[in-house]
Amino acid sequence: MGVVKSEPQSIWALGGPLLEGPVWVAREKALYFVDIKRHRIYRLDPATGERAEWAAPDQVGFVLPIAGGGFVAGLKTGLSRFDPKDGSFAAILSPEPDQPGNRLNDGTVDGAGRLWFGSMDDAEAGITGTIYRYDGKTCTATTPKVSITNGPAVSPDGRTLYHVDTLGQVIHAATLSEAGELSDPRVFARIGEGEGFPDGPTCDAEGCVWIGLYNGGAVRRYSPKGELLETVRFPVSAITKVAFGGPELKTVFATTANKHLDAAGRAKEPLAGDLFRFEVDVPGVVLPEARI
16 A cells, blocks of 8 residues: 555646755744745745745755744855845855855755755766755765765654765665764665656655655655655656645645756646645654754
């Protein structure tokens, strides 16, 4: 028996080049996500249908809630504090001042409130991206370099960190210590040729890993052992990431993209670049707030 209880449906017709980074913000009971290429941040309150959006000063790869209020935004040049009350951005740090061709791409928060985020070559060619850990004081590179990083995601027990080499079509895992150190790096799963490119990872309450497939037209659910359990097909080809939300964390929100499509492709995929949702009977996990 699968856990998916409904077909994916478009719920916000944005037609975005690159929607990414969906995150359920528990304190607001709302979903935030971004459009990297349009430099936009979006907010959806599913209970009321209320929608909001803000302009970012540059490409924005993620926004994640900070303890005490506000958000940390991953901009092209580095981390900034984002205040949705007035739409302001205040720089925190630039982890790669010597890599002007890179941008920040995706992120998460572990149980201790540490921020984990990735960088990538904006041209999607150079081997210049890595996963960073930021604890409010020190920003540390933690993984070997690849062209496009995605994730990370942390298991519900806080003991495993997953991160993605998108172009290499590999999902990696590593043991995560209480101190935030990574050890025992290993391959968690591989995506076969022609099956798409693994994008953002997300964990559910059973420790299963959900992966969006760019150019794969689907989202996959893997067991904690890396076994493929279920595939959710979409009417669009590029699914970038999912997030669990709603009152029971059993609504899955999915961001998609259309930047890879030409005019003919967009005509065939009119819903590409929209925000989708579907229902499941295994809940997600509330993302901790960053303590930075």
